[in-house]
Amino acid sequence: MRNTAKITTAVLAAGALTLGLSACGSDSGSDSKDSALIVAATSVPHAEILGYVKDNLAAKEDLKLEVKEFTEYVTPNTATQSGEVGANFFQHKPYLDDFNKKNGTTIVPVTTVHLEPLGLYSNKADKLADLKDGATVAVPNDTTNEARALKLLEENGLIELKAGAGNEATPKDIVKNPKKLTFKELEAAQVPRALDEVDAAVINGNYAVEAKLSPKKDSLVLESATDNPYGNFLAVKKGNEKDERVVKLGKLLNSPEVKKFIEDEYDGSVIAAF
Template identity: 80%
Template sequence: MRKTTKITTAALAVGALTFGLTACGSDKDSAKADPDSPLVVAASSVPHAQILGFVKDKLAAKEDLKLEVKEFTDYVTPNTATQSGEVGANYFQHKPYLDDFNKKNKTTIVPVATVHLEPLGLYSKKIEKLADLKNGATVALPNDTTNEARALKLLAENGLITLKPDAGADATPKDIAENPKKLTFKELEAAQLPRSLGDVDAAVINGNYAVEAKLSPAKDSLALEAAANNPYGNFLAVKEGNEKDPRVAKLAKLLTSPEVKKFIEDEYDGSVIPAF
């Protein structure tokens, strides 16, 4: 992995909250879990599955935790699998995305412990600096509700567009008030964005997919999301009612341990930031 400029973790005080492990559902749901069976966790490949792999290989034994990691390439199946009980937990998302997902799908997934932040960035294979983005350029955006709004906010913060005053966490290109460069927007599934770079002038890419595509958010991005007061920390999540599962409690403890913090800092060097 290429070395990149470190982003300080001090700015993540707001995002560093570890959610309490009090039950939001019935004890009956929690009692169904066999504490001696492996906890199956759905995760995005990078960095989530890698971080879980570190926990499984280096830390889980000391907590007598059997851990099984199941990798997914999309942002939908991990939640539906958690809701159905196919997996016991997931680790891939942030709170605005989960809130929107629960509302639209009538699911009852809840956060347990916040682990890290992946700064979202604007990337290009055709230009080397933001000022070179031409009039009429095509910019690809993630097409899920919260990340599209997050991407538009990044463009607005860097002077490429102006959003309407009432544009919120569900903003779309329709909420653009001013578009001085007359940019055209192409909405794609988040996982497809790195592969779109050859077909568009620039793309706003989620941090995990950028790292997976060998892009360094800290080094390769034309514009990068600020870490300060960022609400997009990624967390361990479970179906409501399973917060008391002792395996979940053990994993939450390990994911927010000093060992994991050091692993994230050493392995990703600013492209992924501990949020605890």
């Protein structure tokens, strides 16, 4: 999902915008406390967590909540910026920083909710050592998640990146590649679907869960949650942080009830970050 124009992402974004936002009313970005707060989210686990809040907690706070699901990472931010939705819930800070920089948007985080550990998966290898020389590894193609995927491989001894590659690292920044791995760069949502076509794939936690993979049980290696900067948060257009509905939702997303829901529902594949 690299933000530099990838055809797949552009098509998905256009489709999601047409299908996902056609039902958004003019009040979706309104700051009226009486209107529903419409939140753009990817389906697993974000929309599921929001669905739990809507069905079990929102009424207690007199919060009207509507959830709009998307299959990619571009439209939720552009829709939030334009006011077609009032907030979004799908991303981490490195991705948002990169998106704002490249698109001139002013989206800001409000409340961090959970972490989805990134993992390396394979249908052809049972453990890391089984990966053959010359193996093809699929990775997300957006700037921050590609760098994150490469860092995971580096931390587990498969490659070495040049010093200072940082959050914009790509396969071009690999300086040591003892197994002579090749990389297939795909939009993040497409990576799980390519698992049978490659030797291994680094998959975002939400898409792994959606594909019925258990990061905790099925991954060859899994990102550590300790001091991890990739927590996912509720986000809004700058200036809307104090919208009463946003404040209420942020409080509910950090509630003991939501923490228990995450623990019970995802069994360590998604980790509460509050």
